[in-house]
Amino acid sequence: MSTAVLPRENYLNTDYGLRSWFLTTDHKRICILYLLTITLFFAIGGAFATVMRLDLATPAADLVSDETYNKMFTMHGIIMVFFFLVPSIPATLGNFLIPMMVGAKDVAFPKLNLASWYIFTAGGCFTLWALISGGVDSGWTFYTPFSTLSSNTNVTLAALGIFIAGFSSILTGLNFMVTIHRMRAPGLTWFRMPLFLWSMYAASLIFVLGTPVIAITLLLVAAERVLHLGIFDPARGGDPVLFQHLFWFYSHPAVYIMVVPGMGVVSEIVAAFSRKRIFGYTFVAFSSLAIAILGFLVWGHHLFVAGISVYSALVFSLLSYFVAIPSAIKVFNWTATLYKGSISFATPMLYAFGFIWMFTIGGLTGLFLAALGIDIHVTDTYFVIAHFHYIMVGGAIMAYLGGLHYWWPKMTGRLYPEGWGKLGFITVFLGFNLTFFPQFILGYMGMPRRYHAYPPEFQTLNVLSSAGASILAIGYLIPLVYLLWSLKYGPIAGPNPWGAKGLEWTTSSPPPKHNFETTPIVTEPAYNYSELEETAVV
Amino acid sequence: MAIEHTETTEHVVPKRVYYTIFVILMVMTYTTVQVAYFDLGRFNAVAALLIAFFKASLVVLFFMHVKYAPKLIKLFVLGGLFWLAIMLGITMTDYMTRTPQEFPMSRVNTVQPLPAAHVPTALLG
Amino acid sequence: MSEIATSEAAHPAHLQHHFDSLQEQSQVASLGMWVFLVTEILFFGGMFTSYLVYRSTYPDAFAIASKHTVILIGAVNTAVLITSSLTMALAVFASSEGNRKSTVNFLTATWVLGFTFLVLKGIEYTIDFHEHLVPGAGFQMAGTNPGHAELFFSLYFIMTGIHALHMIIGLSVLLVILYMARRGDFSPEYHSPVEVMGLYWHFVDIIWIFLFPLLYLIDRHR
Numbered sequence: 001m002s003t004a005v006l007p008r009e010n011y012l013n014t015d016y017g018l019r020s021w022f023l024t025t026d027h028k029r030i031c032i033l034y035l036l037t038i039t040l041f042f043a044i045g046g047a048f049a050t051v052m053r054l055d056l057a058t059p060a061a062d063l064v065s066d067e068t069y070n071k072m073f074t075m076h077g078i079i080m081v082f083f084f085l086v087p088s089i090p091a092t093l094g095n096f097l098i099p100m101m102v103g104a105k106d107v108a109f110p111k112l113n114l115a116s117w118y119i120f121t122a123g124g125c126f127t128l129w130a131l132i133s134g135g136v137d138s139g140w141t142f143y144t145p146f147s148t149l150s151s152n153t154n155v156t157l158a159a160l161g162i163f164i165a166g167f168s169s170i171l172t173g174l175n176f177m178v179t180i181h182r183m184r185a186p187g188l189t190w191f192r193m194p195l196f197l198w199s200m201y202a203a204s205l206i207f208v209l210g211t212p213v214i215a216i217t218l219l220l221v222a223a224e225r226v227l228h229l230g231i232f233d234p235a236r237g238g239d240p241v242l243f244q245h246l247f248w249f250y251s252h253p254a255v256y257i258m259v260v261p262g263m264g265v266v267s268e269i270v271a272a273f274s275r276k277r278i279f280g281y282t283f284v285a286f287s288s289l290a291i292a293i294l295g296f297l298v299w300g301h302h303l304f305v306a307g308i309s310v311y312s313a314l315v316f317s318l319l320s321y322f323v324a325i326p327s328a329i330k331v332f333n334w335t336a337t338l339y340k341g342s343i344s345f346a347t348p349m350l351y352a353f354g355f356i357w358m359f360t361i362g363g364l365t366g367l368f369l370a371a372l373g374i375d376i377h378v379t380d381t382y383f384v385i386a387h388f389h390y391i392m393v394g395g396a397i398m399a400y401l402g403g404l405h406y407w408w409p410k411m412t413g414r415l416y417p418e419g420w421g422k423l424g425f426i427t428v429f430l431g432f433n434l435t436f437f438p439q440f441i442l443g444y445m446g447m448p449r450r451y452h453a454y455p456p457e458f459q460t461l462n463v464l465s466s467a468g469a470s471i472l473a474i475g476y477l478i479p480l481v482y483l484l485w486s487l488k489y490g491p492i493a494g495p496n497p498w499g500a501k502g503l504e505w506t507t508s509s510p511p512p513k514h515n516f517e518t519t520p521i522v523t524e525p526a527y528n529y530s531e532l533e534e535t536a537v538v
Numbered sequence: 539m540a541i542e543h544t545e546t547t548e549h550v551v552p553k554r555v556y557y558t559i560f561v562i563l564m565v566m567t568y569t570t571v572q573v574a575y576f577d578l579g580r581f582n583a584v585a586a587l588l589i590a591f592f593k594a595s596l597v598v599l600f601f602m603h604v605k606y607a608p609k610l611i612k613l614f615v616l617g618g619l620f621w622l623a624i625m626l627g628i629t630m631t632d633y634m635t636r637t638p639q640e641f642p643m644s645r646v647n648t649v650q651p652l653p654a655a656h657v658p659t660a661l662l663g
Numbered sequence: 664m665s666e667i668a669t670s671e672a673a674h675p676a677h678l679q680h681h682f683d684s685l686q687e688q689s690q691v692a693s694l695g696m697w698v699f700l701v702t703e704i705l706f707f708g709g710m711f712t713s714y715l716v717y718r719s720t721y722p723d724a725f726a727i728a729s730k731h732t733v734i735l736i737g738a739v740n741t742a743v744l745i746t747s748s749l750t751m752a753l754a755v756f757a758s759s760e761g762n763r764k765s766t767v768n769f770l771t772a773t774w775v776l777g778f779t780f781l782v783l784k785g786i787e788y789t790i791d792f793h794e795h796l797v798p799g800a801g802f803q804m805a806g807t808n809p810g811h812a813e814l815f816f817s818l819y820f821i822m823t824g825i826h827a828l829h830m831i832i833g834l835s836v837l838l839v840i841l842y843m844a845r846r847g848d849f850s851p852e853y854h855s856p857v858e859v860m861g862l863y864w865h866f867v868d869i870i871w872i873f874l875f876p877l878l879y880l881i882d883r884h885r
């Protein structure tokens with residue numbers, strides 16, 4: 001099956017020059033634009049984390065000033081959440097794969113897709129401007145009244161940056177939903193769709209239904225700062241807790257924007273590398289939708305100590321437990337898929353295992369936090385930090401890297417070096433756990449988040465965590481280097497190096513400009529691996 | 539490319555439907571203003587919202603053709619309203635069940651001093 | 664997508680390369696607009712939630728404050744917007760019949776009515792300003808807790824302001840559609856831009872249908 005040369009004409013070499021990239025409406029090129037942009041944001045957000053971990057290596061507040069530290073964690077949060085994690089899988093892999101998986105030439109609205117990237121970049125520039133011209137210190141959560149009345153940093157600029165980038169999310173989600181509804185190839189019924197499409201549909205629902213609420217909320221904060229229209233101003237009888245309601249109406253589901261696409265990636269990888277149809281396909285498909293919907297009912301668990309009523313806290317606590325059900329269904333079904341599969345441990349599969357491990361730890365500690373009694377004990381401690389980094393960094397980034405490795409040969413036509421891939425995974429996995437596991441203990445012992453001085457007895461665990469962070473940083477650099485290397489020197493991949501099922505593997509790598517020579521016709525369910533016996537596995 | 543959706547040929551709504559809806563909307567606008575000047579107690583708000591909802595439904599169903607639209611679009615309209623209801627409803631469960639002590643807004647404006655050893659969240663007690 | 668020359672010779676002028684037919688293209692366009700309107704429901708929903716919370720907390724202050732809004736302009740503007748919705752619906756109807764002249768006329772009428780709304784709104788804001796109803800240092804209101812009344816007017820300005828912004832965006836896009844209609848772009852087979860524009864326009868009308876009673880008509884009888 002494999003050929004020794006790249007296809008003569010593909011989406012990467014049909015046109016040349018900056019113009020052909022910056023004015024492209026090809027979803028595959030837009031994927032590359034996003035890939036470069038978010039990698040840049042990841043590096044900036046990571047730099048802030050590095051400074052924080054360095055400062056936290058000693059109990060004294062000695063590396064940066066208090067104000068600088070406040071700005072560090074704020075900018076780390078804003079950039080990582082809104083400019084890396086939210087767009088990570090959807091804007092890159094989603095953009096590249098959705099049209100290919102549905103068997104279409106492009107997304108439903110290609111120009112809008114390009115516009116989304118420009119809007120995203122504009123929002124990013126606004127936020128970077130806020131950063132360069134002095135920074136923001138309100139925390140990524142922008143809690144009022146500090147953000148509206150007290151903070152004298154660039155809150156308005158940063159809020160507007162997120163407001164603008166929000167439209168990019170909305171338009172991307174809209175584009176994906178319409179594409180999945182209307183652009184499917186003949187024969188591709190909903191229950192023949194790869195699970196990645198189901199999870200992208202669920203994430204798009206959250207984009208479309210949640211993002212407008214964060215947009216208006218941050219606009220209200222900006223209006224309060226600039227125009228003195230005090231919606232959340234306690235002096236006029238406004239309620240700062242209302243801000244938290246609106247903020248978390250988006251920001252809790254936003255966690256699922258980060259993790260549900262990752263679940264889709266993991267489903268693809270697990271099926272491909274165990275040569276089996278995903279166990280309980282329908283359950284996994286619907287559990288994505290269930291997570292997206294239930295995710296909108298539980299935001300109040302971030303407000304347990306903010307002053308909401310006891311009764312409403314009870315309801316939110318109970319509802320939060322329900323989200324565990326579809327999440328557990330997924331983990332169970334992936335595990336069951338492995339049973340009696342012919343498993344191969346290629347790098348993407350290792351990342352998928354990494355995801356399942358991190359997501360399980362992050363999810364279970366999430367249950368601790370959903371319990372009112374424990375939550376009050378550990379609110380605003382490192383326990384919470386560790387929990388959500390397990391989900392958002394451990395989970396989402398593991399899946400992102402796994403997906404990137406899995407589809408890298410499709411995107412570039414070349415394979416990454418497998419040995420380096422495994423080394424990269426091991427470094428990331430060990431570094432991550434060493435960074436964040438000690439933080440569970442620190443949090444339980446009572447170390448609060450957002451402080452850079454702490455009692456000496458916390459030092460051992462903090463040093464461990466900082467050491468882990470340096471390993472993690474190296475772990476992220478390794479794939480960066482060898483993936484770039486593979487662009488020129490990697491072995492030619494051929495159309496389907498993994499012997500995987502799915503429409504994207506039926507076309508050449510890299511794909512031609514319009515993805516398929518002729519519109520594909522689908523006649524079988526997803527992951528129909530049973531009839532494939534003889535295919536070679538790398 | 540689409541598989542199951544090709545059935546929808548455009549439904550042409552006769553012009554007089556638009557004019558009829560327009561007249562109803564204008565009459566309802568007049569009615570809602572008039573009703574506001576009568577003291578109906580708490581039913582003023584109910585009446586105003588019912589009329590607004592009725593008007594909005596007419597616009598959605600006829601001017602925006604949802605009455606004749608495919609099921610998918612009906613589903614999206616209902617979905618949007620449902621999510622709005624989630625936001626309004628669940629936020630209100632908090633505000634409707636707060637005790638005065640839990641109401642930071644009323645604290646600012648009440649003269650009653652808080653008890654000295656007041657614990658901010660009743661959750662602890 | 665016009666830059667992509669496809670090999671198909673019998674390619675309709677307005678058909679983008681990744682669709683098979685104009686009908687499919689127009690269905691996709693209107694579905695896209697509907698999804699966008701769903702996001703708009705939630706965008707305004709954030710403000711409606713704030714309104715509901717504060718109105719239920721300070722019913723008296725809100726009742727007194729709302730009596731200071733200019734009900735005459737509010738009511739006339741409601742009528743203006745409803746009429747513009749009618750003309751918009753008729754424009755869509757005319758374009759689906761391929762009637763170029765009446766499409767242009769109805770679109771023009773819609774634009775003029777929309778513009779009238781904004782002018783009236785501007786006059787109303789000026790009156791509000793002179794009556795010291797703009798939140799901030801200059802805000803004055805007797806007979807109620809001024810802070811709570813300020814909260815009402817904060818909501819009033821935010822909600823009507825964002826609605827007006829939607830009107831301005833709508834009017835700008837309407838100009839483009841009007842230009843296309845005059846040029847004779849639309850036909851019974853291809854008129855989905857007019858249709859999609861209509862959906863947006865009616866939605867903005869619906870928002871006002873709710874804003875009017877919520878902001879102007881609370882307990883007018885007092």
Ligand SMILES: [Cu+2]
Nearest residue numbers: 252299301302
């Ligand atoms: Cu949450």
